Amino acid sequence: MNKGNVIVKEAMKMKPITVKTKTSVKEAADLMKKKGIGNCIVVDDTPIGIITESDILKKVVAEDLKASEVTVEEIMSTPIIVIDPYVPLEEAVKTMGKCNIRRLPVVENGELIGIITQKDISRMSPILHEISREWYDISVRDEAHLRRQIFSGKCEDCGTLSTNLKNVDGRLLCEDCIDALAYQ
Template identity: 40%
Template sequence: MEMETKVTVHDAMTSNVITADPGISVAEAASIMTEKKVGSIIVKSNSEPEGLITESDIIRKVVSKDLAASKVTIGEVMSRNLISIEPERELSDAARLMAKNSIRRLPVVKDGALVGILTSSDVMMVAPELTEILVENARIEENRALSPENERSVPGVCEVCGNYEEYLEEYDGRYICEECKEDLEGE
């Protein structure tokens, strides 16, 4: 089974990334996400990405605090220290980077400009054999989740119903709770 196929980040990434200016409101960002059916938006004011805002950022930092989504800008609540990767890097490097940092989305940057986004579901679709790296990490995370200082593990916000759940499953490229998964499978 030792076959050396070099699959790059470029092979698996999505190049039409949904981006928005940091000055737009969280309400506007949420409506873009709904319209484009995406769970995150890359925030940038020029070609260089400055941050990322996800559905769970909106729920954790705005909804749970009962702030008015039309009064808060995405620049105020986005995740800033973006970890990114170059398009020519190997996909296995990307999987390891995601695993190490417990993230599911990697902006792809070439010469300072955003050229795409790579999600853990992209990795699984293009190179199923790398799922092990991602899943192995989830197991490590689950064990680590028992210690309170670690917030980032498999628990999270279901991308369908928006409820916070202890355990999310990946289904059709989205992370969803078991209840929504049963509903979708029953359709």
């Protein structure tokens, strides 16, 4: 098999563990412990959220709430970003990097069929794993900081003086040029 053409379906885990929206955090935690997993997907017909060990730690334990009295719906991360099973692994890597997430539910025709994590990807392809780490770093370090910053000066595209220049892929552009880019 050509490693470059691996699709998500070939690398994902089948049958991810799911819970319903009204499942208590206690039940979900028991399930995660029993199955030896760190997260489960919240499903209401289609996947609508995900809860992880860190959600339980931060939103239940640290808040001193009772796990049997909190539903997963209250602490899940939602909405979730999902991926199609038939796209190349690179696509999953990029999505994870851009969205700053480590796992993606795999959905086919609205139905949850699997889950793919950065670990699954690094097992399939160490090179892709490197790319995913790069994307991760870029998304965390550069985008978060640079996108927020506003500069004053000459637009590097049209030369207009502006007090509202923003960094777009390393160039400082005025609002008009940024708008023009968006419509290309």
